[in-house]
Amino acid sequence: MPESGLTNVNATMMFEAVGKHRAIGYHVFAAESSLDEEGNLRESVRGIRNSFKMLGNVKDLLLKYAGTDRIYTLTQNVGQDASRIRVGDWLCRVCYAGAGADFSGWVAMDCRHAKDLIHVNHVPMSLDEETARGLLFRVSEKEYYLVGHKVRLYWQKMDRTDGSIPGNLLRGRGQTRDLGAV
Numbered sequence: 001m002p003e004s005g006l007t008n009v010n011a012t013m014m015f016e017a018v019g020k021h022r023a024i025g026y027h028v029f030a031a032e033s034s035l036d037e038e039g040n041l042r043e044s045v046r047g048i049r050n051s052f053k054m055l056g057n058v059k060d061l062l063l064k065y066a067g068t069d070r071i072y073t074l075t076q077n078v079g080q081d082a083s084r085i086r087v088g089d090w091l092c093r094v095c096y097a098g099a100g101a102d103f104s105g106w107v108a109m110d111c112r113h114a115k116d117l118i119h120v121n122h123v124p125m126s127l128d129e130e131t132a133r134g135l136l137f138r139v140s141e142k143e144y145y146l147v148g149h150k151v152r153l154y155w156q157k158m159d160r161t162d163g164s165i166p167g168n169l170l171r172g173r174g175q176t177r178d179l180g181a182v
Contacts, residue, residue: 003029008130011047012075015133015148018055019073022066026052047130050149054134058147061137070139074151076132081123086158088141093154096132097123 001017004010006028017023028034034045041049055062065071072085076096083094124131134148146153 008047072136074134095152
């Protein structure tokens, strides 16, 4: 991909290009403008830098699995909080903004508990904001590698034969609730 702009949108599209379209290179236009007058990286360029670092860390997996059905691209659109993908016999809920109020499963606490998590659970509403992105590599039925930014995966085995959808995969407004006697 030649001459991509130094924007957060392109930081996410880099994952689309590499994961879905098998791009073998990604070049940004005007790389010299990524530094300010003091030589520090501009805040607006951090998303691009982070994407290059993440993809660099999985270059061996990219080379090994390029062109196969073992790479899943996970990218968030503006205003989107989650998506779903099918991975073998699993249905995977991809959450971009925390677990969400509609998730009924177990959520692990991390080193940030007891702190304000508003930035972790924030859904970008502008093209200027950095969106979530990632690549999931399926090495075998029981071995996966994930690289990404603000991506959480919740797995559900697809062994239901009655056609029902597990409750934790529905949006909150799609679930029925017992409101008690009226």
